[in-house]
Amino acid sequence: MPKPKPLSSYRILLLEDDFTLSSILQEFLTDQGYEVVCAYDGNTAIDLGYEKTFDLFLLDVKVPYCNGFDVLRELRNNHKHSSAIFITSLSGLDDLSSAYDAGCDDYLKKPFELKELELRIKALIKRSTLLKTDLPISIGDTLLFDPKSGRLNIEGKDIILPRKEAKILKVLLSYPNEVVSTQTLIESAWNFNEEASEENLRTHIKNLRKYLGKETILNIRGQGYCIARS
Numbered sequence: 001m002p003k004p005k006p007l008s009s010y011r012i013l014l015l016e017d018d019f020t021l022s023s024i025l026q027e028f029l030t031d032q033g034y035e036v037v038c039a040y041d042g043n044t045a046i047d048l049g050y051e052k053t054f055d056l057f058l059l060d061v062k063v064p065y066c067n068g069f070d071v072l073r074e075l076r077n078n079h080k081h082s083s084a085i086f087i088t089s090l091s092g093l094d095d096l097s098s099a100y101d102a103g104c105d106d107y108l109k110k111p112f113e114l115k116e117l118e119l120r121i122k123a124l125i126k127r128s129t130l131l132k133t134d135l136p137i138s139i140g141d142t143l144l145f146d147p148k149s150g151r152l153n154i155e156g157k158d159i160i161l162p163r164k165e166a167k168i169l170k171v172l173l174s175y176p177n178e179v180v181s182t183q184t185l186i187e188s189a190w191n192f193n194e195e196a197s198e199e200n201l202r203t204h205i206k207n208l209r210k211y212l213g214k215e216t217i218l219n220i221r222g223q224g225y226c227i228a229r230s
Contacts, residue, residue, distance in 0.1 A: 009035075010033075010034050010035065010055040010056065010125065011034070011035045011036075011037065011052065011053065011054050011055055011056075012029060012034050012035065012036050012037070012054065012055065012056045012057075012058055012121075013037050013039065013045060013048055013049060013052075013054045013056070013057050013058065013059075014026060014029070014036050014037065014038050014039070014058045015039045015040075015042070015045040015057070015058070015059040015060055015063060015068060015071060016038070016040070016058075016060045016063070016087070017040050017041060017060060017062075017063040017064060018060075019040070022038055022040065024114075025058070025114075025117075026038055028114050028117075028118075029121075032118060034121075037052065037054070040063070040064075041063055041064040041065045041066070042063050042064065042065045042066025042067060042068065042070065042071045043065045043066050045059070045063075045066075045068075045071045046066065046071055046074050046075065049071075049074075049075045049080055050078070054080075054082050055082055055083070055125075056082055056083050056084070056085070056121060056124065056125075057071075057072060057075065057080075057082055057083070057084040057085070058084075058085050058087060058121075059071060059072060059084060059085070059086050059087065059104075060086075060087055060088055061086055061088040061090055061099075062088065062089070062090070068086060068088070069086075069098050069099065069102045070102075072084050072086075072102045072103050072104060073102045073103065076102070076103040081148065083105045083106075083124040083125075084103065084104045084105055084106075085104065085105065085106040085107070085108055085117075085120060085121070085124070086099045086104050086106075086107045086108065087108045087110060087112070087117070088107075088108075088109065088110060089109070089110045090109075105124055105191060106120050106123075106124065106191050107191075108120060123187070126187065137173045139173070139212060139216065139227075140216075142154060142155045143211075143212065145169060145170075145173060147166070147170045147173075150163065150166030152169075152211055154211060159211065161208075162204075162207075163189075164189040164190070164204055165189075165204045165207055165208055167188050167189040168185050168188065168189050168201070168204055168205070168208065169208055169227075170188075171184065171185060171188045171189075172185075172217065172225060172226075172227040173227060175227075176227060176228075177226065177227075177228060178226060179220045179223050179224050179225070179226045180224050180225055180226065181223065181224040182198055182201060182223075182224045182225070183224075184224070185201055185224065185225065186198075186200075186201055189201075189204070205217055205219075205225060212227075215228065216228055
């Protein structure tokens with residue numbers, strides 16, 4: 001498996017309008033080795049997202065001018081695919097749904113421990129390292145998978161895969177003809193605070209096999225799964 005790049009090369013966009021909390025988070029993350037660029041309102045965050053390349057968006061929601069949901073939605077619509085965590089006091093199911101609809105990878109409710117934030121960031125770094133390819137991938141003569149959009153093209157017909165299945169397929173295709181462990185696949189597809197099991201994974205693999213064929217994704221008992229590509 002590929003090794004993550006040094007933390008010092010990771011750049012984080014921090015959107016937080018509470019100057020005290022922003023300063024605390026910036027100091028903590030800088031001490032961990034990250035480069036942190038701060039924004040205190042939504043419009044500035046969008047401008048920075050266009051101007052610079054970031055590995056992670058760390059976004060409060062209730063900020064001036066443009067809320068965090070709309071900031072991420074705007075960046076996603078303009079092909080900014082960096083990992084994203086919302087940090088917010090909002091905790092309702094509608095808020096959680098809005099966060100994931102906007103395109104976030106994780107959601108952390110205030111107040112939170114700095115150590116928990118660190119663990120979630122490291123989990124996303126590991127996942128982004130696993131999900132390493134963005135170019136369309138051919139699977140046999142009639143199948144083409146686009147990792148960026150999660151679209152599977154079967155004989156000219158596009159199918160949008162569910163998010164977890166797209167991530168699982170992307171990891172498997174990153175290591176053709178190699179066994180990818182069950183744990184690695186779970187870590188790549190499930191968020192930090194989501195419960196996952198081998199049974200859940202088997203269900204998603206079963207769904208993928210409906211499109212790819214049973215013989216394409218092999219179950220290596222006791223080890224994991226392997227995608228067969230010529």
